[in-house]
Amino acid sequence: MVRFENVGMRYGAGREVLRDVNFALEPGSFTFLTGPSGAGKTSLMKLVFLAERPSRGLISLFGHDLALLKRFDLPSLRRRIGVVFQEFRLLDHLSAFDNVALPLRLAGRRTADYRRDVEELLSWVGLGERLNDKPATLSGGEQQRVAIARAVVAKPDLLLADEPTGNVDPEIGERLIRLFVELNRFGTTVMIATQDRALIEATRAREMRLVDGRVIEMRGMR
């Protein structure tokens, strides 16, 4: 599904934020990416969801060597990835419904085809009554749930989440993790960057620990 071989990354002429990173995410796996702040978790995620290019090394995604792909081929790969950004990145001018529906619109589906799915998903994350509300009127936790719903609505092959439970209360957090586990059970490969030990222990998934730009530890199997 995802394979990194000797991957290094730097921003511009700065120092390398990732060094000699090697790992593989097998299809259907569930992995936590952990490590202290500044360890390079977000940079690694950016490489996986094709927001940045590596400075060196080889990245393979869905069986494709990224170095060999043309720019035109990348959008179809990106559409197979659901991302929950740390800062949510919702579109402020769109309602919760339209934000969640965005990946489906990008996939070319029509509103009539996905309306019920989107409404059900928003109800599931506890926002069934706030379909038409804009992000500015939602609390941080509610915005995070919209962001998560948006990431999972198209049933992606790969789900990446950066601190997805950071702004929600424990009960909602548990519910969201159940959603990720459920998706994983249906075949979606999941990688979650977090520092929430309770979450990791509760899920008992594989843990990949990143320190100072290097993967130093792989624990657990799932």
Next chain:
Amino acid sequence: MSLADRVERRRGQTLPREQGAVSLDLVIAIMAFLAALALGGVMIAERAAQSWQAGLTGRLTVQILPQGDSAPESEVGAAVNVLRSTPGVVYAAALSDADNLALVEPWLGRDALVADLPFPRLIDVRLVPGAKPDLDVLSTRLKTAAPHAVLDDHGRWIERLRSTAGVVVLAALAILALIAIGTAASVAFATRAGLATHREIVQLLHLMGAQDRFIARAFEWHYFLAAFAASVVGASLAAAVFTAAAGLDQLGFAAVSFLPPLGLSTAELPWLLLVPVTAAAISWATARISVISALKKYY
């Protein structure tokens, strides 16, 4: 809320309407107003050239140049006789002094002194439709009968009218081209500003797997609708100006009596619709090209 806003809201627009959009609307409305005036100018010049030419085709004028204070009356009569005996001529008659004064009135005014000027005597000649008498032979015969006669088939005048109308049309087309370039430049600038303003949204859509053309479509539609709505306003104002000018012409308030009417007829006004259609098309294409070229820089 503008028309563009309403249509985009119904479409669940991907981009919000950026601040500063009103300025672009205003620029496009003004451009459309000027373009519609130029287009109307083309139609008026074309129509004038045709009507002048139609009015002069099939007619000749003979001048008997004045000798001293007046043209020799005997030569006027001789010339009229020659003309009336020429095959193809259906009418030949000398203009009276009153007719002469009426002809020069638009330029010199109605003044007692004008009547004292040494005018040539003019003979108005009408031909059978389609008749083409040999003008060299006719001119020689006239010179023999009336040495101070000059034959004018209006060819030079028609040619000058044609070239003047051509220059007016070319100038108007050049203005239209400049307006088109100006509109495209304004939209390109606004699109780039829009891309900068919506950088976050564009990046997000890009990361979510939007093809460049999906993102471009959001901008294209935005500027297509905005340009169409704004240019309809501009072209409508120009149509109102032309309609008012036509109304004044009909009421007898012509701006300059010897110029063609400056209004457009109801058959001509619909051509002004070309302005919003073209403005919208230019805006659409410019936005598309600008966005796609800017997105090429993204990974």
